[in-house]
Amino acid sequence: MNRRLFLQRNAAVLNAPAAGAQAVARPAATAAQDPPEKVSRYANKALPTGLSRATSTLAPYTGPWGYKQAAHLLRRSLFGPTRPEILTAAGSNLTAVLNGLLAPPAAPAPPVNVSTTDTSVAIGQTWTTQVFDQNFEGVRRNSLRDWWMGQLLGQGTSLAEKMTLFWHNHFVVELGDINDARMGYEYCRLLRQHALGNVRQLARDVTITPAMLRYLNGNQSTGGAPNENYGRELLELFTVGKGPLIAPGNYTNYTEADVQAAAKVLTGWRDQATVPVGSYFTASRHDGTTKVFSSCFGNARIAPNGASEYLDLVNLIFQQAETARFLVRKLYRWFVYYVIDAQVETDVIQPLATLLIQNNFEVTPVLRALLGSEHFFDVLNMGCLIKSPLDFTVGLCRQMQMVFPTAASSVVAQYGMWNYLNGVVALQQQTLGDPPNVAGWAAYYQTPQYHELWINAVTLPRRNQITDLFIGNGYTRNSVKIVIDPLALTQSLPAATAADCNLLIAEFVQLMVPIDLTANQIAFLKSTLLPGLPDFEWTVEWQQYLAAPTNTAKKAAVTTKLQAMLRALMGLAEYHLS
Numbered sequence: 336m337n338r339r340l341f342l343q344r345n346a347a348v349l350n351a352p353a354a355g356a357q358a359v360a361r362p363a364a365t366a367a368q369d370p371p372e373k374v375s376r377y378a379n380k381a382l383p384t385g386l387s388r389a390t391s392t393l394a395p396y397t398g399p400w401g402y403k404q405a406a407h408l409l410r411r412s413l414f415g416p417t418r419p420e421i422l423t424a425a426g427s428n429l430t431a432v433l434n435g436l437l438a439p440p441a442a443p444a445p446p447v448n449v450s451t452t453d454t455s456v457a458i459g460q461t462w463t464t465q466v467f468d469q470n471f472e473g474v475r476r477n478s479l480r481d482w483w484m485g486q487l488l489g490q491g492t493s494l495a496e497k498m499t500l501f502w503h504n505h506f507v508v509e510l511g512d513i514n515d516a517r518m519g520y521e522y523c524r525l526l527r528q529h530a531l532g533n534v535r536q537l538a539r540d541v542t543i544t545p546a547m548l549r550y551l552n553g554n555q556s557t558g559g560a561p562n563e564n565y566g567r568e569l570l571e572l573f574t575v576g577k578g579p580l581i582a583p584g585n586y587t588n589y590t591e592a593d594v595q596a597a598a599k600v601l602t603g604w605r606d607q608a609t610v611p612v613g614s615y616f617t618a619s620r621h622d623g624t625t626k627v628f629s630s631c632f633g634n635a636r637i638a639p640n641g642a643s644e645y646l647d648l649v650n651l652i653f654q655q656a657e658t659a660r661f662l663v664r665k666l667y668r669w670f671v672y673y674v675i676d677a678q679v680e681t682d683v684i685q686p687l688a689t690l691l692i693q694n695n696f697e698v699t700p701v702l703r704a705l706l707g708s709e710h711f712f713d714v715l716n717m718g719c720l721i722k723s724p725l726d727f728t729v730g731l732c733r734q735m736q737m738v739f740p741t742a743a744s745s746v747v748a749q750y751g752m753w754n755y756l757n758g759v760v761a762l763q764q765q766t767l768g769d770p771p772n773v774a775g776w777a778a779y780y781q782t783p784q785y786h787e788l789w790i791n792a793v794t795l796p797r798r799n800q801i802t803d804l805f806i807g808n809g810y811t812r813n814s815v816k817i818v819i820d821p822l823a824l825t826q827s828l829p830a831a832t833a834a835d836c837n838l839l840i841a842e843f844v845q846l847m848v849p850i851d852l853t854a855n856q857i858a859f860l861k862s863t864l865l866p867g868l869p870d871f872e873w874t875v876e877w878q879q880y881l882a883a884p885t886n887t888a889k890k891a892a893v894t895t896k897l898q899a900m901l902r903a904l905m906g907l908a909e910y911h912l913s
Contacts, residue, residue, distance in 0.1 A: 388674060389713040392682040393704055396712045401425050402845060405432065407717050408706060410849060410913045411670050412436050412494045414487050415730020418827070418846050424492070433707055436494040437699050439531050445520060446482030449750040450474035459746045463520045467608050475516035480768050481753035483523060484760075487729045488739065488753070494702065498530040499523075500725070501669050503768075504775040506541045506573055510768040513549040517612045519768065522546035534662060535653045535696040538574065542645050543614045545606035551773070556602045558622035566597030568773050574652045576661040588657050589631050596626040600637055600648045616642035631655075653696060659688035663701065665779070670702075671711060672719055673785035683710055718849035720913045721786040723778065724763030727798055727911065728756060731805065734846060735819040736827075748813040755812060759801050763794045790911065802905040806898050821897035822890070825877075836864055836873035840900065848909045856907065864900040 398404070405424035409416035416424075424432045445461045453471040456462045462475050490496040503526055510519040522544055529537035541547050547565065548554040556562035570589045571577050578587035585591060603621030607613045618641060626637040626644075632655065637647045652658055663684050664675055675684060687701050694700045705711055722730065732739075740748040757767055770776050778786045804810060809818025825833045832838040840860050844852055852860075865873055873896070880889045904910060 388676060388678075389672075389710060389715040390678055390682075391708075391710040391713040393686050393708045393710055395707055396429060396709045398709070398712060400429055403717075404429070404712055406845070407712065407849065408432060408436075409492070411711075411720070412497055412706065413490060413492065413733075414496065414726055415733035416492075417733055417736060418842075420492055421846070429707055432492075433703055435492055436706075437531060437703060438493065440491065440493045440495050442524070442527065443486055445524075446478045447746060447750075448474070449478060449481075449747045459742075463517055464610060465517070466610055467515055467517065469514075472514060472516060476510055476519065476768075477754060478750065479510065479516050479519050479523070480757050481750045483767055484729075484753040484757050485749070486527075487725065488732060488756075495527065495530045498698075498702075499527045501666070502526045502530060502537065504669075504770060504779060505665060506537070506547070507770050507773050507775050508546045508550045509770065509772075510546075513546050515545075515549070515608060515612070518544075518546040518549065518606065518608075521612055523768075531699050531702070533695070533697050534691075535649065538569075538653070539646055539649045542569070542601070542649065543604050545608075545612050545614050548604055548606040548614055553601055554605045556598065556604070557620045558599070558602050561595070561598035561602050561622060563594050563598040566601055567594045569597060569648075570594060570652070572774055574661065575655050575658045578657065587631070588655070590629045592627075592629050593631060596628050596637075597648055599624065599626050600644045603642075604645070618642075656688070656692070659691045659696075660684060663687040663691060666698075666701065666705065668779055668785065670705060671716055679710075683708075718909070718912045721778075721789050722911055722913050723776075723786070723789055724760045724765035724794070724798075725767065726913060727763070728760050728801060731802060731905075732756070732817075735805065736824060737805065737817050737819060739817060740813075740815045745813065745815070748815045751812045752810075752815070752817055755810060759797075762797045764789070798911070799906065803902060806902050806905070819901070821901055822880075822894055825893075825897060834874050834877050836861060836870050839873070840864065843901065843904060847904055848907065849912050850909055852907070852909065856909075860900055860903055863903040864896050866899075 396404075402421060402425045406416065406421045408429075409421055409424055413420070445463045447459050448456045448462045449458060451458070452474045453462060455465045455468060455471060462471070462478065465471075486499075487496050503523075506526070508519070508522050510516070513519060522541075525537070525540055525544055529540070542565070543553075551565040551568060552562045553565045556565075570593060575588045577589070580586055599622040603617050603619075604614055605617060605620070607615050621641065621644075623639045625639060628635045628637075628651070632651060635651055637644055637651065640647055667675060667679070667684060667687075683705075687705060690704055691698070691701050710716065731737075739752050742749050760767060765776060774780060778784075778788045781788060805817070805819045806821070807818075809816045825839065828839070828842055832842050840857065844857070844860070876889070876892050876896075880886070880893045883889050
């Protein structure tokens with residue numbers, strides 16, 4: 336489905352009133368919850384007849400470079416690029432911008448305590464190195480989630496945060512299930528460390544990270560009773576994928592016997608809850624036999640190798656050509672579009688998979704090739720993704736350049752605002768740190784809708800409510816307010832743009848909407864800025880405000896009009912696209 340078809344299909348939902356909508360409770364999910372037989376992750380249903388799709392390739396993009404192209408790249412790479420970030424990128428070149436996006440940033444400082452409940456550590460100091468205490472677990476987990484939200488808000492022009500979330504949705508752990516925020520932090524630290532690095536090494540490390548050992552029951556797996564949870568998900572969801580079903584329980588890419596063999600390989604590992612958190616291997620709990628795999632893996636054998644066997648397993652899996660293709664398809668759906676037809680498979684997926692293998696599973700060359708390709712900048716791939724709740728909410732705050740409290744002013748207030756945003760995003764059915772199950776968020780695998788699942792009768796009113804709140808009175812907590820300041824935004828524009836209603840509207844449209852609006856839509860936006868008034872009235876009122884910025888009446892006159900125009904712009908269906 337392209338963007339136009341989305342707008343047509345979802346018109347009723349997108350125009351539904353916000354009143355009366357009720358939040359839907361997220362169903363509890365067990366670590367192994369995943370209905371693979373009911374949900375296809377491998378193929379798309381037939382596309383509507385006559386639907387145009389991009390036929391471009393991975394050839395390097397050599398077309399024009401300006402605001403439009405820079406905005407498209409940054410919209411997909413960041414959680415809401417700001418106008419200064421887009422202008423900086425547009426004034427540079429594609430190679431230089433990609434270099435900046437793909438440069439690994441410094442590791443951030445760990446989360447800190449902001450609650451008087453946690454008496455083990457002072458306010459503003461990290462709890463990540465403290466001993467576990469169930470009494471403090473709730474506030475520590477909140478601190479971790481809120482800190483993560485802070486990283487998204489302060490991401491800069493780096494792809495690291497978008498890729499950290501990608502790996503979180505791929506190598507899924509639910510923070511609420513593992514019951515140790517310190518292990519959750521170690522998991523987050525690991526994802527961020529390898530976000531732009533080597534996916535094979537990440538697969539090795541995440542296999543024995545304590546959070547994963549707890550989440551998928553690896554810590555309970557012994558030679559006498561191997562637990563198959565992680566072995567199954569490692570094959571099905573994390574690496575090679577299933578492929579078509581060829582017999583009950585057996586697929587083209589692995590069989591039940593392979594799951595059982597993998598489970599035996601992984602026996603003996605346990606999570607370590609002492610300080611520092613980690614994992615360790617106990618030989619007496621390990622299956623010491625030779626593990627035999629099916630013809631899917633060339634009838635490979637993994638000889639007894641103790642604590643190193645899991646490395647042999649990961650290496651064996653990454654020797655399968657389908658592993659690279661499976662990973663690349665997920666990257667494609669994350670950054671480009673959810674439809675992978677025969678042409679995309681041949682001209683984009685296969686070459687990227689080859690590139691991943693040739694670069695020893697380093698992900699940066701693949702991202703550089705994809706994001707720098709003519710296919711990525713094809714007009715049909717612009718504005719065709721629906722923003723996730725995180726993209727929508729964090730992007731709103733960043734693009735509107737909302738001012739948040741700093742740690743220097745009050746770390747409690749800072750984390751409090753991050754906590755509020757996490758609540759807002761959760762109401763839109765995406766909880767940071769807690770995908771609904773081991774398969775991740777359904778918008779990235781559920782056919783045929785994929786990202787269209789983000790918009791429904793519950794989530795759309797929630798989106799409208801948060802934009803209305805922030806463009807209006809804002810949100811106050813701990814005596815601090817976060818709010819959109821339309822006057823500051825307008826004053827940051829060139830003086831001639833700010834004083835001309837047509838240029839002003841065009842500036843906000845190109846920042847906030849990824850596709851061209853119709854003449855009727857532009858006229859509608861102008862009618863909210865100048866209800867029944869000629870164009871020059873805006874120029875007069877704006878200049879009067881600039882001449883007397885402390886005059887309450889003159890300030891209110893322009894503020895109200897700007898708020899109305901921005902509210903209308905945020906209410907357009909196109910605002911939900913990226």
